[in-house]
Amino acid sequence: MYLTEYHHHTDNSFDSKASMDEVCVEAVKRGINEICFTEHFSVNPHVPTYGHMNFERYFSQIDSAREKYKNNLVIKAGIELCEPHLMKHEYKQALQNFDFDFILGSVHNIQEVKLRKYMVEKDPIDVYHGYFKEVYYLVSEADIDVIAHLDLMKRYAIETKGNYEFDHFQDILKKILNKAIERGIGIEINTSGLSNMKILEAFPTMDILKLYQSLGGKILTIGSDSHRVETVGSHLNKALKMAKEAGFNYIYTFEKRKPKAVKIDN
Numbered sequence: 001m002y003l004t005e006y007h008h009h010t011d012n013s014f015d016s017k018a019s020m021d022e023v024c025v026e027a028v029k030r031g032i033n034e035i036c037f038t039e040h041f042s043v044n045p046h047v048p049t050y051g052h053m054n055f056e057r058y059f060s061q062i063d064s065a066r067e068k069y070k071n072n073l074v075i076k077a078g079i080e081l082c083e084p085h086l087m088k089h090e091y092k093q094a095l096q097n098f099d100f101d102f103i104l105g106s107v108h109n110i111q112e113v114k115l116r117k118y119m120v121e122k123d124p125i126d127v128y129h130g131y132f133k134e135v136y137y138l139v140s141e142a143d144i145d146v147i148a149h150l151d152l153m154k155r156y157a158i159e160t161k162g163n164y165e166f167d168h169f170q171d172i173l174k175k176i177l178n179k180a181i182e183r184g185i186g187i188e189i190n191t192s193g194l195s196n197m198k199i200l201e202a203f204p205t206m207d208i209l210k211l212y213q214s215l216g217g218k219i220l221t222i223g224s225d226s227h228r229v230e231t232v233g234s235h236l237n238k239a240l241k242m243a244k245e246a247g248f249n250y251i252y253t254f255e256k257r258k259p260k261a262v263k264i265d266n
Helices: 020-029 055-068 088-095 124-141 153-157 166-182 191-195 206-214 236-245
Strands: 004-008 034-041 074-082 102-106 186-190 220-223 250-255 258-263
Touching (some): 004 186, 004 220, 034 055, 074 250, 124 153, 124 166, 166 186, 191 236, 220 236, 220 250
Parallel strands (some): 004 034, 074 102
Antiparallel strands (some): 250 258
8 A cells, every 4th residue: 555644744834943954764664655745824914924934944854754764654745724815816926946745724813813813702603614724715716736734623623612513514624525536626635633533523514525426526635634753644544435425536735836646555
């Protein structure tokens, strides 16, 4: 089985202390064949992901790791953009001189307010609807390859607001997924929720995966969203089982932002 890890952070991200080299060592130990480092980045000075990323340092590390592990691990250059449907000109300017293989788009803030604060004093329906509405804007406007952790809001809301019910949000989720398919944007199975004892499910749910597949969605990546060396590749085999159960026969890798299908072994 060709095992891919397409969502991992290192100390190039503001919220990680992981060394890229040490992550690569652990990835090889765990039988991962291909990894994409997807560091947080924003051009908005009012959100936490602004100002940390040093692109020269990042690409120097990528080049070094590719040379060092060329016989054991395929290494791709990626980035996770926060709210890339906003300030699009600024994003284009900031990224125009860099060759990324893969771009994730995420919603971590709504109207420059972190999700954890956005949900305060709102009822659960409004919390989740406001989040999914922002994801729809993201997929409608942003220059990205894949939507990161599509139902991320549950990470912050589940303890005080509860989880969302798929049936209540099926219409807007269908709009999101149809727009993604129309624009050639994929989704990921992000396994970080499987390690969270309050959630114990992936981002997104099986219901969303099955809906995406039924609508004709094909582009699907898997990633742990790990920020630590020791959790590289966590639950990736579970993600592959989820993909198969949802009706997918392929997951995808990217090179210079072009998707490539990889058969899921039985």
